[in-house]
Amino acid sequence: MELISERGYRRTSLAAVAERAGLTQPGLLHHFPTKELLLVGVLEARDRWDLASAAAASDSWRTDTLAQLVDYNATRPGIVQTYTVLSADSVTEDHPARAFFETRFRTVRASMANVLRAEFGDTLPGGLTPEQAAPLLVAVMDGLQLQWLLDPEEVDMPAAFRDFVALLGGGSGRAEEPGEG
């Protein structure tokens, strides 16, 4: 994760990771046979840490916990870049990370539906069910990351995400000042 945040996705090589981790390259390859699988391991570790820190901050996820996660992502472009590139790449034929992302998206959509149901019940103020809103919530997070990575001056990812949460909740955009986490 250090190397990715220093160098970005493209310039993080297996050789550099082995050196930073104090492993030989064959030693590293024993655990992660390809760069893609190493990066899947990085993303899995990020998911675990994000879950653990959200659990430490409150007893359950809410849309404001998600907004705080988007704030945090805006401070770590290297890992967001890795997620964006690798998840998109995984749609190609026989990609080693495809199974990981298929499963992850199903899990995340189901979790988001649970978060929305706990907060809003069976119908959101904007009119959608939690199951209808969940893929949109995930899509907005992913799509905003792409726009923000390309154009961070132009795209205020945390503010845009809060606009979407307000829309789901039947609110009115950026009326409220975003809270600091």
Next chain:
Amino acid sequence: MELISERGYRRTSLAAVAERAGLTQPGLLHHFPTKELLLVGVLEARDRWDLASAAAASDSWRTDTLAQLVDYNATRPGIVQTYTVLSADSVTEDHPARAFFETRFRTVRASMANVLRAEFGDTLPGGLTPEQAAPLLVAVMDGLQLQWLLDPEEVDMPAAFRDFVALLGGGSGRAEEPGEG
């Protein structure tokens, strides 16, 4: 575009494109020095055709024209895959398609804001301004494509996009049957 729809992004080689186009490989490389730049050319051509066919169908874009574009995209996974992989890849350092996507996203956000303003005025029923809603609209289109490419059985991209349009318009989800274009 034929080759991409037959073989997908990863398996479309410059050699195969040259052969299909009746060019030598040096002849093709004269026009498109790398595979990335060739694919940018394909995406530019798609944008032009989509614009032309929308213009032929009506005198201006509306959110229902966009929903029809999403319907059409659901019939052409090869080109959607190419767009998804290449746009995400372009966020990496010194990528040859970065400038294309930076410009394209700015243009598309501005066009979407215009579409939304023409349809809803300065404030959408859901409470956002056209400029707040535009990056979300683009993000939903892109993010849904990724989820649909990975899991077409699970993710109904056209229905989910219409849910988002209903949310923007202050409607109530899938109450209306989607119209056929």
